[in-house]
Amino acid sequence: MEVSLKRAAEILAKANNIIVTxxxxxxxxxxxxxxxxxEALASFNKKVQMYIDDDIPLVYHFLKGAENVQKPEGKVQADLLVVLDASDDERIGKVKSITDAPILNIDHHISNIKFADYWYxxxxxxxxxEIIMALLNIMHAKIxxxxxxxxxxxxxxxxxxxxxxxxTANTMTQAARLIEHGAKPNIIAETLETKPLNTILALKEVLDSLEFYDDGKVATITLLPELIEATSTTEGFINYPRNIEGVEVAVMFKVVEEGSVRISMRSKEVDVSKIALQFGGGGHKRAAGCTMPGDIKAVKDQLLSAIHRHVNSGQMRFEQ
Ligand SMILES: [Mn+2]
Known part of the structure; x- marks a missing residue:
């Protein structure tokens, strides 16, 4: 059932034992x-447990409470499962199976499949x-x-x-309010932008893998398993092809293991969420991804021909 943010706040107020993922x-x-x-729910004396079925990238360890996020295991008692920023229950991995509690999903992905009992x-x-900021406001939570x-x-x-x-203006308004409440933009930006040396060394090789298609409108980078192993993060790599003059769609192919390729796409105008959806992924109009089975050559051929159709049809363009 689709709910208003006010209703979402009421659902949260009624629950006492809440899993957030x-x-x-x-x-x-x-x-x-x-x-x-x-943290806001805990301030209302709720029992809150945070679960993510993955490692938390080192770069985010500076956030208070990150150390309390657990990996799912067995069954967990709860009366509500809150799923944030995920468009599909596949995307939460094993957290899906640790509880039978009703699900409240709060999200902003256009590819959201409306899987939850309640969704906003x-x-x-x-x-x-940005949505959570509005929600905390409705809840009268202390920031x-x-x-x-x-x-x-x-x-x-x-x-x-x-x-x-x-x-949007609202994005900046909310950010401004967060600064009033103690967020330090310079410290957060510096922390997130600082990269380990291994990542910069990996980037040298990543740039060697640059390829262009569709008259330079599509640019790709490819990361093989050894390179993925060698770097602490691949975050931000896709910005290099994305920022090249004339490039409409940038693609990062990551061969995480033999026979499975993880794909990230960024675009200026083409709706890449539609391409990602076609291959079982999802995301936003200008930033989307999917995972495809097969060897890198076959996957590249398949994905690039799908992109080729979108880049050249003009049909998948969307209004600003
Ligand atoms: Mn998001």
Missing amino acids: GHIYPDGDSLGSILALS LDTKAAATG TPDIAAALYTAIATDCGFFRYANT
Whole structure:
């Protein structure tokens, strides 16, 4: 059932034992939203448990409470499962099976499949963190400096630090309020932008893999397993092909293991969420991803011909 944000607040108010989760491959938005909502719920004396079926990238360990996020195991008592920033229950991995509690999903992905018992979806929000900010307001929750840092991280990371097309006046208004509540933009930006040396060395090789298709409108980078092993993170790599003049769609192919390729796409105009959906993935109009089985050559051929059709048809363009 679709619910208003006010109704979502009521559902949260009624629950006492709450599990909060987000998608696998956690990012700043999913993790920041989980930490912020969980701290707010705990301040209302709720029992809150945070679960993510994945490791939390080192770069986010500075967020208070990140150390309390658990990996799912066995069965957990709860009367509500809150799923943040995930469009599909497949995306929460094993957390799906630790409880039979009803699910409240709060999300901003256009590809959301409306799997939950209750869902609030705002595809105009730049980040789930932006929605959580509004929710905390309705709940009259106190925005502590830790909540402010978590939500600022959530919002800033999903809108490329207020540079992407999803950045709205509301995005900046919420960010401004978070700064008033103690978020430190310089410290958060510096922390997130600092990269280990191994990542910069990996980037040298990644740039060697640059390829162009469709008259330079499509640019790809490819990461093989050894390279993925050698770097602490691949975050931000896709911005290099994305930022090249004339490139419409940027693709990062990650061969995580033999026979499985993880794909991230970024675009300027083409709706890449539709391409990702075609291959069982999802995301946003300008940022989407999927995982495809097969060897890298076959996967590349398949995906690039799908992109080719979209880039050249003009049909998949969308209005600003
Ligand atoms: Mn998000």
